[in-house]
Every structure is written in structure tokens, then in C-alpha cells.
Amino acid sequence: MSEDAPNRAAKLGIPEFPPDPADDFEWVPATRQVAGDLSEPPLIDWRTASTSRRAFLRGVVCSGVAVSASAHLFTLRPGEARAAVRGVERLVTLHINGRARRVDVPPSETLAQTIRYRLGLTGTKIGCNRAECGACTVLADDVPIYSCSTLTHQVRGKAITTVEGVAEPDGTLHPVQQAFIDELGPQCGFCTPGQVMSAVGLLKKNPNPTVDQARRALSGNLCRCGAYHHYLAGVMHAAGRT
Numbered sequence: 001m002s003e004d005a006p007n008r009a010a011k012l013g014i015p016e017f018p019p020d021p022a023d024d025f026e027w028v029p030a031t032r033q034v035a036g037d038l039s040e041p042p043l044i045d046w047r048t049a050s051t052s053r054r055a056f057l058r059g060v061v062c063s064g065v066a067v068s069a070s071a072h073l074f075t076l077r078p079g080e081a082r083a084a085v086r087g088v089e090r091l092v093t094l095h096i097n098g099r100a101r102r103v104d105v106p107p108s109e110t111l112a113q114t115i116r117y118r119l120g121l122t123g124t125k126i127g128c129n130r131a132e133c134g135a136c137t138v139l140a141d142d143v144p145i146y147s148c149s150t151l152t153h154q155v156r157g158k159a160i161t162t163v164e165g166v167a168e169p170d171g172t173l174h175p176v177q178q179a180f181i182d183e184l185g186p187q188c189g190f191c192t193p194g195q196v197m198s199a200v201g202l203l204k205k206n207p208n209p210t211v212d213q214a215r216r217a218l219s220g221n222l223c224r225c226g227a228y229h230h231y232l233a234g235v236m237h238a239a240g241r242t
């Protein structure tokens with residue numbers, strides 16, 4: 001039968017574990033080294049039986065975690081910090097396209113993310129994700145907003161409409177959608193949902209806009225295909241039919 005490894009190591013004089021230099025180190029406070037033991041009672045030694053090196057290191061690590069967690073809380077906006085502390089506020093009821101949808105949403109999540117990735121309404125596009133292109137436009141209480149730059153928790157209680165919610169239940173397109181098709185607005189189509197939502201928002205507020213008013217209403221929607229005149233014609237076309 002072969003000898004097991006620890007016994008063989010012991011016979012050869014090899015310690016089972018490498019020695020820890022700290023185990024043989026007698027720590028003496030610097031003041032005592034210089035001046036001798038002048039204190040009565042003796043100086044407090046952090047290497048007492050109740051404070052091991054391992055416990056000390058564990059304390060350092062834990063305090064680091066606590067500091068970084070509190071720093072995270074202090075960098076949040078006031079509302080986010082409150083929500084982070086009270087995790088129950090993650091649950092939101094969104095009124096979207098005429099339906100109430102209950103979703104679990106982190107305080108920092110944008111409406112565009114919730115719409116696309118939690119509710120599966122991918123008609124809303126994310127282009128720049130920084131309030132520049134308008135591809136993510138949806139309506140909140142009939143007002144066009146950039147959903148990429150709106151926190152989902154900010155629209156509690158508002159009626160949200162996405163491009164999936166503008167057509168009739170039987171599939172009949174909204175007059176704006178039909179007019180955009182008739183006027184050959186969509187080229188690649190990426191900006192189209194945002195253009196539709198801005199136009200629908202305009203016509204809800206002002207059913208008979210002038211060309212300038214329509215141009216201003218669509219000015220927050222960029223079209224990399226350059227189909228601006230087609231979309232503008234579509235709005236005017238739809239205005240005559242709504």
C-alpha cells in the first residue's frame with residue numbers, strides 16, 4: 001500500500017503547509033520598542049487573541065463594501081435613492097395602448113427599454129438613446145416624448161401610446177400611417193414610428209396645422225434617408241382627412 005502524501009512529506013521534513021511568517025512575528029508597538037514598557041495598564045495590542053489577522057482583513061473588506069454601497073446610494077437622484085431603499089416601488093402599472101400592464105422596473109430604466117424589452121413592443125426604435133434623433137417618440141397623455149430619455153417611473157399614471165396603439169383594432173391604419181405610405185415617407189423605415197407618433201401628437205392637439213407648424217412638430221425627428229418632405233406632405237395629407 002502506498003504511503004499517503006502528508007506522511008511521506010513529514011518523513012522528508014517537509015511541513016504540511018508553508019509556514020506563515022506572520023505566525024512567528026512578535027509584534028511590539030513602536031513606542032514600547034523605543035521607550036520600554038512605561039504604560040500601566042499595558043498598551044493596547046491589536047494582535048490580541050480576539051483580533052486575528054484574518055478577522056482584521058475581513059473587517060477591511062466589509063467596510064469597503066459598505067462604503068461603496070453607500071456611495072452608490074448617494075450618487076442616485078433623490079427619487080431613485082428612495083426607490084432603491086424601498087425595493088417595492090419597482091412595481092409599476094403602465095397604461096399603455098389602452099391596457100394596464102404591471103411590470104417590475106428598476107428605478108433607472110428608461111421607458112424605451114421597458115417598452116421594447118419588457119413589453120415586447122418593438123415598434124418603438126432606439127437610435128441615439130440620448131434625446132437627439134426622435135426614433136423613440138411615444139405619446140404620454142397625447143404629448144410626444146422621447147422615451148429613451150424618460151424614466152419609466154416618471155410616467156406612472158399617464159396614458160402611453162406607442163406606434164402599435166394608433167391603428168384601429170381591426171387593423172385599419174391611422175390616417176397618418178396611411179398618408180405616410182401614400183406620400184412615400186418610409187425609406188429604410190427606421191425613423192417612421194417616431195415620425196408617426198410626432199404627427200399623431202400634432203394632429204390631436206391641432207387638427208389643421210400650417211406647413212410651418214407641421215414642420216416644427218416633426219423637427220425633433222431625424223431621418224437619415226432624408227425623406228423630410230415626404231413626411232411633411234404626409235402630415236398635411238392626413239390633416240385633410242382627420
Ligand code: FES
Nearest residue numbers: 127128129134148
Ligand atoms: S433614441 Fe430617443 S431620441 Fe434618439
Ligand code: FES
Nearest residue numbers: 187191223224225
Ligand atoms: S426613412 Fe430611413 S431614417 Fe427615415
